[in-house]
Every structure is written in structure tokens, then in C-alpha cells.
Amino acid sequence: xxxxxxxxxxxxxxxxxxxxxxVVVVPxxxxxxxxxxxxxxxxxxxxxxxxxxxxxxxxxxxxxxxIHERRTLGVRHGWMxxxxxxxxxxxxxxxxxxxxxxxxxxxRSPA
Numbered sequence: 885x886x887x888x889x890x891x892x893x894x895x896x897x898x899x900x901x902x903x904x905x906x907v908v909v910v911p912x913x914x915x916x917x918x919x920x921x922x923x924x925x926x927x928x929x930x931x932x933x934x935x936x937x938x939x940x941x942x943x944x945x946x947x948x949x950x951i952h953e954r955r956t957l958g959v960r961h962g963w964m965x966x967x968x969x970x971x972x973x974x975x976x977x978x979x980x981x982x983x984x985x986x987x988x989x990x991x992r993s994p995a
Contacts, residue, residue, distance in 0.1 A: 901975035
């Protein structure tokens with residue numbers, strides 16, 4: 885897959901999720917701004933709890949990866965992706981980390 889296609893697709897998914905989050909989650913949160921209740925709503929039944937747990941653990945894996953690559957490869961600014969992995973969500977934080985990492989790795993490779 886060409887690098888430009890990879891970056892375009894990753895960016896599209898990250899932006900798509902952020903858009904869906906803005907349309908689906910933000911309006912009800914503005915009406916009832918109880919962030920804890922909103923977070924716990926992900927555990928209302930076993931199916932939702934499975935998806936919520938998956939998202940939480942994916943964020944944890946992203947955090948481990950960001951910290952590891954910061955120390956081993958010197959990838960900078962990963963902490964911003966961890967914040968974006970919480971709000972709007974892992975799809976956005978992970979996608980943007982892949983893009984940042986890709987740019988930083990490309991800039992380091994000899995021409």
C-alpha cells in the first residue's frame with residue numbers, strides 16, 4: 885500500500901470517529917453533563933460492557949506502545965494521542981499516533 889494511501893485512510897478513520905463522537909455523544913452530554921454517568925453507560929449490559937472493556941484495554945495497549953517507542957525510538961508527542969484516545973476515543977488517538985510516528989520515522993530515514 886502506498887504511504888500516501890495509508891496516511892489518508894488512517895486520517896479518514898480518525899476524523900470519522902471524531903465526527904461520529906461529536907454527533908452522537910456530545911449533544912446528550914451537553915443536555916446532561918454528568919461525565920461519570922456517561923462513562924458508566926458503556927457498561928449497561930454485557931454486550932456494551934464487552935465493547936467498553938475492549939476500548940479501555942486498547943487505550944492501555946496504546947499507552948504501553950507510546951511509552952515504549954518514546955524510550956526506544958524517541959517518538960515525540962505521543963502523550964497528545966493518549967489524551968485524544970480518551971476523548972474522543974481510541975480510534976482517533978491511535979490513528980493520529982500512527983500518522984505522527986510515520987512522519988517521524990520517515991524524517992529519520994536516510995534519503
